Structures are given as structure tokens and as C-alpha cells.
Amino acid sequence: xxxxxxxxxxxxxxxxxxxxxxxxxxxxxxxxxxxxxxxxxxxxxxxxxxxxxxxxxxxxxxxxxxxxxxxxxxxxxxxxxxxxxxxxxxxxxxxxxxxxxxxxxxxxxxxxxxxxxxxxxxxxxxxxxxxxxxxxxxxxxxxxxxxxxxxxxxxxxxxxxxxxxxxxxxxxxxxxxxxxxxxxxxxxxxxxxxxxxxxxxxxxxxxxxxxxxxxxxxxxxxxxxxxxxxxxxxxxxxxxxxxxxxxxxxxxxxxxxxxxxxxxxxxxxxxxxxxxxxxxxxxxxxxxxxxxxxxxxxxxxxxxxxxxxx
Amino acid sequence: xxxxxxxxxxxxxxxxxxxxxxxxxxxxxxxxxxxxxxxxxxxxxxxxxxxxxxxxxxxxxxxxxxxxxxxxxxxxxxxxxxxxxxxxxxxxxxxxxxxxxxxxxxxxxxxxxxxxxxxxxxxxxxxxxxxxxxxxxxxxxxxxxxxxxxxxxxxxxxxxxxxxxxxxxxxxxxxxxxxxxxxxxxxxxxxxxxxxxxxxxxxxxxxxxxxxxxxxxxxxxxxxxxxxxxxxxxxxxxxxxxxxxxxxxxxxxxxxxxxxxxxxxxxxxxxxxxxxxxxxxxxxxxxxxxxxxxx
Numbered sequence: 001x002x003x004x005x006x007x008x009x010x011x012x013x014x015x016x017x018x019x020x021x022x023x024x025x026x027x028x029x030x031x032x033x034x035x036x037x038x039x040x041x042x043x044x045x046x047x048x049x050x051x052x053x054x055x056x057x058x059x060x061x062x063x064x065x066x067x068x069x070x071x072x073x074x075x076x077x078x079x080x081x082x083x084x085x086x087x088x089x090x091x092x093x094x095x096x097x098x099x100x101x102x103x104x105x106x107x108x109x110x111x112x113x114x115x116x117x118x119x120x121x122x123x124x125x126x127x128x129x130x131x132x133x134x135x136x137x138x139x140x141x142x143x144x145x146x147x148x149x150x151x152x153x154x155x156x157x158x159x160x161x162x163x164x165x166x167x168x169x170x171x172x173x174x175x176x177x178x179x180x181x182x183x184x185x186x187x188x189x190x191x192x193x194x195x196x197x198x199x200x201x202x203x204x205x206x207x208x209x210x211x212x213x214x215x216x217x218x219x220x221x222x223x224x225x226x227x228x229x230x231x232x233x234x235x236x237x238x239x240x241x242x243x244x245x246x247x248x249x250x251x252x253x254x255x256x257x258x259x260x261x262x263x264x265x266x267x268x269x270x271x272x273x274x275x276x277x278x279x280x281x282x283x284x285x286x287x288x289x290x291x292x293x294x295x296x297x298x299x300x301x302x303x304x305x306x307x308x309x310x
Numbered sequence: 311x312x313x314x315x316x317x318x319x320x321x322x323x324x325x326x327x328x329x330x331x332x333x334x335x336x337x338x339x340x341x342x343x344x345x346x347x348x349x350x351x352x353x354x355x356x357x358x359x360x361x362x363x364x365x366x367x368x369x370x371x372x373x374x375x376x377x378x379x380x381x382x383x384x385x386x387x388x389x390x391x392x393x394x395x396x397x398x399x400x401x402x403x404x405x406x407x408x409x410x411x412x413x414x415x416x417x418x419x420x421x422x423x424x425x426x427x428x429x430x431x432x433x434x435x436x437x438x439x440x441x442x443x444x445x446x447x448x449x450x451x452x453x454x455x456x457x458x459x460x461x462x463x464x465x466x467x468x469x470x471x472x473x474x475x476x477x478x479x480x481x482x483x484x485x486x487x488x489x490x491x492x493x494x495x496x497x498x499x500x501x502x503x504x505x506x507x508x509x510x511x512x513x514x515x516x517x518x519x520x521x522x523x524x525x526x527x528x529x530x531x532x533x534x535x536x537x538x539x540x541x542x543x544x545x546x547x548x549x550x551x552x553x554x555x556x557x558x559x560x561x562x563x564x565x566x567x568x569x570x571x572x573x574x575x576x577x578x579x580x581x582x583x584x585x586x587x588x589x590x591x592x593x594x595x596x597x598x599x600x601x602x603x604x605x
Contacts, residue, residue, distance in 0.1 A: 071496065076476045078491040087496070146506075151513060158465040160516040163499060241502075246475070249497040257499055267502065271377030271477030273384060273404060 050290060054283030061277055062284065073248045073259075075268065075278040083281045085288070087248045091165070091258030094251045095240060096233045098169035099176065103233075104226055106173070107180030111225070112210055114181065115188035134178035138239040145171045145243025159255040163245035166254040171239050176229035183228060187221020188214055220306045227300035231293050237262040261289050339573045343371045345379020345392035346479050347503045348522035349562055352419060352593040353392055356581055359589050363580075367573050373503070376479025383565055384408055389574045391565045394421065394479030394522065395486075411568035417603075418581050420596035422523045422546035423484065423558040426508065426530040428515045433459045435534040435543040438488055438557055444469055444518060445484075447493040454516070463515035472507045472519035473498035480504065483560055484520055523551075524594035548596045562595065 061083075066072075070084025114126050149170060150162030157166075191214050199209045215222070237260075245257025246267065265282050272279040343353060350373035357369035379391035380401055386409040397405075397413055405413045425436055431454075440457060443449040451457060454467045461467060473494060474481040485491060501507045504525040511519040512529035519530075523546050526532050534543035537557040544550040544557075551559035570578050580586050587597035 073496070074493055077493050078485070079493060146509075154514065160465050160468045161470045161499065161510070161514050163510070245499045246501070247497050247499050257497070259500075267475045267500070268477065270374060271381050273381055273401075 047290060050283055050286045054280050054287050057277065057280035057284045058287075061280075067284075071248065071250050073264070075272075075281060081277065085261070085285060087250050088259055088261045088264055088285070089288075090250045091244070092234060092260040092262070094254075094258055095165050095168045095172060095244060095260060096230060098165055098254055099172035099233045100226070100230060102169060102173035103176045103180060103229055107177045107225070107229060108184055108222060110177065110181045111184030111188060111222075112214075115185045116206070116210055116214065130178050130181050133174065134182075136175075138175065138236060139242075141171045141175060141239040142242030145239060149243065153255075157255055161245060161257060163243060163257055164255050165244060165251050165258045168240045168244035168258070168260075169254070171243050172233040172236055175236060175239065176232045179232050180225045180229040183225035184218075184222050187218040187225060190221060191217045220303050224300045224304045227296055227303065231296045231300070234289070234296065235262065235293055237266045241266055261285050265289075339367045341367065341369045341390065341574055341577055342388040343369050343390045343392065344374065344382050344388045346376045346394045346562070347373045348376075348394040348421065348478075348480050348524070349392045349419070351524060352562075352590060352595055355589045355593050356586060359585065360577060360580060363585075364576075367577065369577070375475070375477035376482070377477035380565070383413060383567065386567065389566065390570075390578070393563045393565055394560070395482040396563065397565060405567065409567050413565045413567060414569055416564045416566070416570075416578055416582070417561045417598055418564045418578075419562040419587075419590045420551055420598060421560050421562050422551040422556050422596065423480070423520055423560065424523055424526045424546045425533045425535055425558075426511050426519050426521060426526065427533060428461070428464075428511060428517055429529070429531045430463055430515050431459070431461045431531060433457060433461075433531075433533060435536060437536050437539040437541075437543075439539065441488050441520075441535075442490070445471060445473070445494055445498065446489045447495045449495060461515055465516065468516055469518060470510075470514055470516040471495075471498035472510045472514075472517050473500050474504075474507065475500045475502060480520070480522060484558075487558055487560075523596070526594070548591075551596050552599060559596075 066082060066084050068089075069086055070082065071087035071090075072082040072084040073087060074080070074082040110126075110130065114123060114130075118126060145167050146163065149167045153159055153162035153164070153167055195213050195217055196209055199213045204212065240260050241263035244260065244263065246259050246263055247257035248259050249256060251258045265285055268278070269282050272282060343357070346353075350371070353369075353371050357371050360367065360369060376391075376393040376395055379388065379393055380397060382388040383391035384401060384405045391413075396415070402413050405411070425441060427433055433454075436457075440451065443451040443456070452469060454461045454464060454469055456469075474484075476482075485494065499510065501510060504521045507519040507521050508525050508527060508530055511517040512527070526546070532546065534545055535557055536543035544555050546556055546559070550556040564578060564581070566574060566578070569575075582598065582603045587603075590597045
């Protein structure tokens with residue numbers, strides 16, 4: 001029997017293999033689809049879990065006036081328990097805004113340098129180093145805030161204490177710069193070269209190209225980069241818990257100690273007995289955080305979509 | 311938090327055995343022990359001392375605060391909870407409901423709370439009402455000048471209050487005894503552990519703090535404390551705590567679910583023995599007087 005002759009047996013086997021491949025393909029497609037959908041499932045499941053644990057507080061004990069507008073956070077008072085989150089929201093907002101004031105100029109500046117000015121080895125080294133900055137664990141950042149920045153801030157600003165909003169903001173800025181740089185760089189790179197060439201042909205200098213052409217063209221992408229940095233800063237827990245001083249206080253200056261929403265949950269959930277009012281109040285704070293970060297991410301997403309459509 | 315992680319790692323090193331309780335002959339027994347941050351170094355010393363004489367018993371220790379240990383006791387996930395405060399009646403009730411057993415208290419060491427300031431602070435003694443004036447919600451002492459001192463190197467003479475987070479037994483004890491169960495004033499720097507309080511006070515000229523006697527170091531100045539202004543003040547020493555002359559001395563506890571049994575009973579008995587109490591003095595705390603042991 002010659003090996004090339006198509007015997008009926010071989011034809012049957014080839015058909016079988018074809019069918020097996022088709023089944024495998026359908027299977028793999030299903031698995032991949034599941035992976036894609038799972039993210040949605042997880043987000044929904046997490047929200048339902050937080051809602052389930054916190055809903056009794058929301059419907060039974062929540063006094064909206066106190067919860068949103070009182071700075072008095074006394075979850076375990078013997079006299080009278082009070083759950084005012086104003087100081088915590090102000091702390092989170094204060095640290096985040098301050099962090100962005102530091103991170104946005106640095107982050108966008110770095111993104112412009114990496115995308116437009118640096119070349120070859122310098123660019124590669126910079127990109128790797130900035131990515132490394134993103135890989136430092138947040139507890140290590142907390143250490144740096146507590147042990148290195150604290151005495152420096154006391155000495156430089158003659159502050160009574162170095163664990164304060166400024167300390168937390170510097171740490172958060174360092175943590176969100178990598179996010180801003182990498183997404184900002186992508187946004188700048190996405191601007192077609194023809195824009196640059198056209199500007200150059202008109203005799204624009206490099207700075208004029210960046211300032212007049214690239215930044216306006218990439219502004220949606222850059223805004224998205226900043227908003228994702230904001231999301232990173234709001235959600236950060238361990239580093240701010242260690243560096244902000246953890247004091248319930250509405251900040252009036254960057255040198256005031258503050259306490260954030262995330263740090264409050266992290267510090268208090270361990271001892272709040274399951275099912276107690278305090279426990280549920282912490283989950284309600286979780287819902288509040290979820291809503292805030294969701295809004296920030298959604299805004300970032302809509303802005304990025306705006307870029308693509310154009 | 312940092313020390314919680316550190317002690318968890320220490321546990322991994324100390325107690326790498328089968329994490330099962332009450333096994334037969336030749337099997338390693340693990341005692342789960344959790345709670346008070348004030349007591350974590352002491353409990354570590356006990357765990358290590360006990361391993362030297364009973365290598366077949368391992369003690370898995372972690373800190374986190376008295377509240378964390380008590381929450382674990384209520385959930386039935388530890389054999390022994392360390393606490394620097396007494397159980398609240400509703401906590402005992404919850405433990406009973408959850409596990410069917412009554413929590414049993416063992417006094418395992420004594421402590422005197424030190425009130426500490428930065429070494430450059432000229433203040434030498436303080437009265438309890440003054441401490442309440444600094445920390446309490448109704449208090450009005452916000453500047454060091456309110457206590458008639460001027461602290462060199464302290465910007466604005468603002469009193470920076472170092473306190474503890476509310477899972478701390480020391481925080482609860484302080485609120486009960488110094489503040490008379492009234493609220494703390496908001497705006498204190500709430501630290502995660504006793505060591506952080508001592509670190510903050512040691513590095514901050516404006517600061518004041520409170521901590522268990524075992525954490526006092528030469529980096530901070532320990533104030534002489536009196537119950538009322540005008541009365542002679544006392545340092546937090548063993549003699550002053552035992553004689554009752556130091557106003558803020560307290561007991562440190564271990565809680566078990568029901569009377570301890572088997573390996574846990576042997577461990578608690580050993581802690582109250584001469585050897586166990588010698589470790590207390592070594593860790594900087596005060597041994598339980600003989601006549602009070604086992605009560």
C-alpha cells in the first residue's frame with residue numbers, strides 16, 4: 001500500500017480530526033467569552049456584597065444630615081455613637097487634590113519628555129524606571145512617609161507634626177505619576193505624525209509643537225490619564241493610613257493631619273463585630289467610595305471614548 | 311500593622327507544624343493566640359520561652375489590638391485572646407451566643423500606663439485632670455501654654471495628641487479611667503500600635519502620648535503622674551503600680567472560652583508560674599503578685 005493513497009480509513013480519521021478541532025474551537029471561544037464577562041460578574045458581585053452588608057445601616061440607622069454633613073466620627077462612643085463622614089470625605093478630597101497638584105505637572109511633563117523628546121537608551125531606561133515606581137508596594141511607601149518624610153516636613157515647614165496631608169499627598173503623587181505617565185505617553189503617541197510634520201513645515205519650534213499642536217490634539221487622552229491617577233489616589237489605603245497622621249479633622253492647611261475614607265475602613269473593620277452598627281457603617285463608607293471611584297473611572301472612560309470617536 | 315505582619319512572620323518561623331489542636335502523642339499541638347498590641351512582645355517572649363521547655367506545643371501568635379483578639383474569641387477562631395482591657399458585657403454575651411461557652415478571664419501581668427512627651431519638653435509632672443483636659447472632647451487644653459510650659463522647637467506651641475485606634479485596649483482603658491468614659495476630642499493622631507506612639511512622640515517636640523510601660527524608652531520623657539494637682543506625683547514603676555499609688559495602673563488579661571483545657575491549660579498555668587512571670591519582668595511589665603495568681 002502506498003503511503004499517499006487516501007484510504008477510506010484515512011479520510012474518516014481526517015474528518016474526525018476536523019470535527020474535534022471545531023468542538024475545541026467552540027470550547028475555547030466559550031472560555032474566552034467567560035473570561036471577558038467574568039469582570040462584569042465580579043464587579044456586580046462585589047457591589048451586591050458591599051450593599052448587602054451595609055444596607056441595614058442605610059435603611060435603619062442612617063441619618064443623612066449627620067452622615068454627610070457632620071465631622072463627628074464616634075463609632076464606638078460610650079455616650080452617644082455618631083457616624084459623621086464629613087471630615088473623612090474632606091480628608092480624602094484634600095489629600096487627593098493636593099496629590100494631583102503635585103502629580104499632574106510632574107506626570108504630564110514626564111509623559112511629554114518620554115514621548116516627544118527622549119530617544120533610544122534614555123527613553124528605555126526612563127520607561128522601565130517609571131514602571132518600577134508603580135511596582136513598589138504601598139506599605140513601603142507608607143514606611144517612607146512615616147520615617148523619611150515626617151522629619152523632613154517638620155524641619156522644612158516648622159510644622160508641629162510631619163504626618164499630615166502634605167506627607168500623604170507627596171506619597172500619593174509618587175504612586176500615581178506612573179499611571180499618568182504611561183497613559184499620557186500613549187495619548188501623545190496616538191497623535192498622527194502628520195500633525196507634527198505640518199507644524200514643523202510651518203516653522204514651529206519643538207516647544208511650540210508640543211504646546212500648540214500635541215497637547216490640544218491629545219487633551220482627551222491626557223485628561224483620562226489624570227482621572228485614572230485620581231482614581232488611584234482615592235483608592236489607596238495603606239500608604240495614606242501610615243503617612244497622613246490618621247486624625248479626624250477637617251483640614252484647613254496642607255500641614256494638618258487628616259484621615260481618609262479608606263484608612264478608616266482598614267483601621268476599624270478588624271475589630272468591628274460582624275453585623276454591628278459600626279461594621280455596617282464601615283460598609284456604607286465602602287459604598288460611598290465605590291460610587292466615587294466608579295464616577296471617576298466612568299468619566300475617564302467616557303473621555304477616552306471621545307478620543308476614539310474623533 | 312507593621313508589627314502584626316512581623317509577628318505573623320515570626321509565627322511562621324516559630325510554629326511551622328500542623329495547625330491542629332489537641333492531637334495525640336507525638337503530634338504537634340498549636341495554640342492560637344491573638345490580640346493586644348501592648349502585650350504582643352510579652353506574648354512573644356512567653357511563646358518562645360514555652361517552646362524551649364515544651365517543643366511539641368507551638369503558639370501561633372499575632373497582635374492587632376485587644377479588640378481584634380476579642381473579635382476572634384467571639385468568632386471562636388482563637389484559643390486565647392490577649393486583652394489589655396476587660397471584656398464588655400455585650401462582648402461576653404456575643405461570645406456565649408456564638409460558641410456556647412463563657413469567656414474566662416486570667417490576669418497574666420500588670421501594667422502601668424506611661425504618659426510621655428518629647429525629651430525637650432520641660433514638663434516634668436502632670437495631673438490626670440490635665441491629661442483629660444488635653445484629650446477629652448470637653449477639654450480646652452490645646453496649647454502647651456495652657457499647662458504653663460513653653461516647649462522649645464514646637465511650632466505654635468500646639469499640643470499634638472498621639473492616641474490609638476479604637477481596636478486598642480489601651481485606648482478603651484484610657485477613655486474609661488482618664489476621660490471617665492467620655493469621648494476623646496477629635497483630631498488626635500490615632501496610631502496603629504504602641505511603638506508608633508512612642509516613635510511619633512520621640513520625633514515630635516509638640517507631642518504627648520500614652521502607652522504601656524513595656525514600650526517606654528529613653529527616646530521619650532515619661533512624666534510623673536498624680537491623680538489630683540497638688541498631690542505628690544509618681545513614676546510608672548513596679549513598686550508604685552503594686553502599691554496602688556500610681557493612678558493609671560491596670561491588669562493585662564488572657565481570655566479563654568470556658569475554663570482552659572489540655573495544652574491551653576498547661577500553657578496558662580506555665581505563664582502564671584515563676585518561669586512565666588520572670589518573662590513578664592524581662593519584657594518590661596509587672597509580674598502578678600503571688601496572692602493574685604490563678605484568680
